[in-house]
């Protein structure tokens with residue numbers, strides 16, 4: 001059950017009063033506000049590197065490519081190595097990575113990664129680039145540095161980020177289609193369920209950033225109704241409009257989703273129309289999810305503080321990595337808002353697994369893109385699906401056993 005703002009203030013009044021007292025009367029009453037606690041939660045250190053007593057100095061950062069997949073390789077002065085896989089955007093964001101991100105880290109102590117995220121944001125006025133095109137390259141290097149630190153410490157990324165608290169992650173499979181009739185879509189979803197053993201699904205409603213137009217005439221209402229009829233009462237159903245509706249239309253569609261007992265309604269309104277989204281969230285009973293394109297901690301804070309959404313969904317790549325996403329989840333947690341991250345890129349679900357392994361409230365189901373066979377053998381034990389859940393990579397780092405093998409055949413990309 002979600003806390004109201006008043007409940008929250010009641011729950012934290014003692015803490016707020018203490019904080020106000022220690023800060024004398026400079027800010028006074030305002031210090032007791034939710035805002036203060038959200039900022040405080042976001043500012044807590046994320047990394048736990050107690051076992052790393054010696055500096056881990058970054059000597060080189062390389063961007064590598066094999067086919068359409070890009071990789072980042074970070075090497076320390078001591079010869080340790082960490083790698084990451086991009087979200088299929090390096091093919092056009094490589095110059096930002098090579099010119100605006102990678103050089104900053106040369107000679108830096110990897111253990112100070114949290115501070116470096118801020119330093120990098122300021123460096124050369126990088127904040128002027130703020131957006132998905134900046135934060136995705138930051139995520140690539142963050143993942144690689146976390147892999148490096150994990151390998152040096154002999155611990156998994158989930159452990160470095162506060163400690164693993166769960167062993168399996170329940171998932172939903174997403175259709176991703178809009179070109180289907182409702183009947184075809186049900187058949188398609190049945191296929192995905194049979195293939196993966198999923199107990200939860202997500203389908204698309206509306207026309208995608210379509211100003212209220214449906215993908216085809218009458219598709220959305222019919223699909224919503226059919227999905228419950230055909231997939232049964234036990235199936236956990238999620239729906240995503242991808243920014244399709246104004247508030248009135250979103251509320252209509254949301255009511256239909258309430259009628260079938262859907263889990264949540266994702267991105268009902270255009271992604272940056274937070275007030276519109278809040279209006280929908282205020283009106284509907286069904287939880288509203290959103291935030292996959294968000295890149296500002298302060299706007300996430302606003303969305304959480306003002307309950308613009310009931311579930312926050314930072315994308316681990318678009319939002320700049322695990323540490324920043326954990327900061328969002330810590331703010332959300334204070335108001336009983338789950339963080340169900342969005343994932344991009346084929347390998348992205350591995351980072352999701354690490355995030356989900358250590359985050360207290362991740363909601364019910366995480367996205368799975370049905371590609372485990374491409375990566376499962378990179379890990380020991382190999383990743384598996386068990387009864388609608390994914391197993392989590394064991395450490396160290398991201399958990400890839402043989403990075404040399406993974407990078408075999410790559411070529412270096414230069415600026």
Ligand SMILES: [Mg+2]
Pocket residue numbers: 240242266267292
């Ligand atoms: Mg979405």
